Amino acid sequence: MSDELIKQQEIDFQLYEVLDTESLCDRERFADHNKETFGAVLDTANKLASELFAPHNAKADSDEPSFDGEKVSMIDDVKVAFDAYNEAGFVAGRYDYDEGGMQLPETIMTACSGYFLAANPSTTAYPFLTMGAANVIRSFASQELKETFLPPMLSGEFTGTMALTEPHAGSGLADIRTSATLAEDGTYRIKGSKLYISGGDHELTSNIVHLVLAKIPGGPAGVGGISLFVVPKYRLDDSGKPAERNDVVLAGLIHKLGYRGTTSTALTFGENGDCHGYLVGEPHQGLRYMFKMMNEARLGVGFGAAVIGYRGYRYSLDYAKERTQGRLPPKTNPTDPTVPIVEHGDVKRMLLAQKAYSEGAMSLCFFGARLVDDVHTAKTEEERKSAFELLDLLTPVVKAWPSEYGPKANDLAIQVLGGSGYTREYPVEQCWRDNRLNPIHEGTNGIQALDLMTRKIWQKNGAGLALLQKQIMSDFSQAKGAESQKLIASVGSYVAQLEPLLGTIGKALQSEQLLAVISNAHSFMNVFGQIVMSWIWIRQAIKAEQALSGEVTEQEKAFYLGKIQTAKYFVNWELPAIKRDLELLTQLDSSCSDMQTEWF
């Protein structure tokens, strides 16, 4: 895949037109930055991603890591890319200057991550997991743990993992069995098995820092009894260098559909009773700590799904412009030239859907990233709190919508390429395989839908929802163009149904119809998601109309008209699909919940 990973114009539009990212520089934390430094950082990300990550994306997939019983080996390109990422200083990009960071806004770091995820999601996972783990340590661990583990993680000497899932406990983490017993030296001995741990073993770095969820015997049952531990692969000597092995053993690698370059591991902790773990923060607070990081982590998954969707879209678009096939009425004589397939209506449909899904999902995630910035740096306490409420409400959507529609976009990319799309000679099937993970990890989309319908919507007396409505109204009030006003009117009729629907659902959740309602959670996510995405598309259309009212080049004109047309497509084609869901939800349809296991 040559060409740009993500079009410069798209990034600029999202960052500086749809969002006013430059205004962040008025905030004290970002005062040293300006559009130019943001641009330079984005350039470095783009360059690194294009030159060191993209070229081995297919190779890391076909030549997946292997384990000979002693060591994991993988293609060398991964380490080259990993080291360059660290040397460029991205791992600490968000951190304070005095921690060696760059104090970059989340919005910009998200845009940077887009280049890497579009180029090569599986190699990108190694530094990203490390950043996630480092973030938890930085936020919740003792000074001593921070001083010991953070510097080597930030410099890329150590990587990190998140070890939550166990063979019998994935979505239901309350039931994990890994135990942590206090030893005489004040540290803990960890015992148990973890499954699917990404980056759980490899030779990229001299040490791996696992963040492990485990239960301290005698603690409360369920999620309130889960604690978090730092468990290094090698224990450190007095100088902080990896020394003794820490009784964390790789039981085996897991062979996956996609994301093959990232090692997926089954890990055994404490088989010989000698796995040392260091408690992070207070006992029994482990899941709470993890959840604090969840909004950011889920944003990352959503954005990854969006940009992989976008890669497939761009590739299939280029292909459709070059591949000629068939003729278009009225010029259907064999003597007439064949046309590029992009001119066929059905191919346009598939490209428009991909554009709507991937650029829409990117825009949603950028909105989420901006909220993360506002949570931390908005001027007033009130604004910071509001940003948090809104982000908390939107997080299940930010995770689930892109990860449901990203793979759908890739599925359509395969279809646009026809037979070529189904072959491994073309990259779109890998996009689909890689992207197919996203609805599963970081909380399955089923769990996200439940979270949205049974918790987030009602949280703080619906404060998040009220904020969302306010945001939508304020955006819509800026619509000046005829097209966006028409679209707003169409969305209005669906938004109006939301309130009575919530009344119905709210009551039913408290009744014996509870099982029926929650079996329709996916429909609720659809309704809410399509309304949110209509707003996200209209936001873009409004900005496009504004731009078109000024002076633009032919090329810019095409870009903005494309945005407006896609908003139209979304509202006319995708939004009405929720009629079915509205019906099912309002009727408290119990087709699924009434189905008995024996009847299958």
Add this chain to the structure above:
Amino acid sequence: MKVLVPVKRAIDYNVKVRVKPDNSGVDLANTKMSINPFCEIAVEEAVRLKEKGVATEIVVVSVGDKSCQEQIRTALALGADRGIQIDTDLSLDSLQIAKLLKQVVDKEEPQLVILGKQSIDSDNNQTGQMLAALTVMPQGTFASEVVVDGDKVNVTREIDGGLQTVALNLPAVVTTDLRLNEPRYASLPNIMKAKRKPLEVMPAADFGVDLTSKVSVIKVEPPAQREGGAKVADVAELVEKLKTEAKVI
């Protein structure tokens, strides 16, 4: 030793180039622009000379409108010390650029000027040679190795027949080839440092150089589409086709 590195803002090499519908040029609206790759190699070489303790100061210069400050900043983030933007909205030819650069050379008196051998947009391969002629400095073009040795610089050149090494008296002009080095990436901390490095803006009009272009672009066209090949049954048929169809023998 002071090193002067002229850099050019050019279309990014990853971008698929589009010709404007009216064939007047390449459509640059909203396309990604970068330092011309050969110029980036020139910056890298200068930075390496500085890291070796050979160079003491690296000055980057670019001719263009305000937007080329972006590329100057990139060069500063890669390790150059200060920048000069020669400000003009005009699109200039190699000769005018070389004349402007000569003035900078006269003022800055660098011991070494390192330029890219050509820019990937116009592929002229002229500016370095012209600058050498105008400043009466020796030139080593298409360098794949540059070794400063006292008051001389040994430049290994990539030529058609292989490699040629020339020894030039300093001050000298060197132009870079692709294999000279692999440029580093601008790290995030260095991007912040670059912000604080001096960047001087000088109006091109003040240089007393005639900036009217001597070259006019008549038409820009995309390269012809490659046509599918054909298989021939044997050598005889190949020779026949080369004679009658391709008319090359």
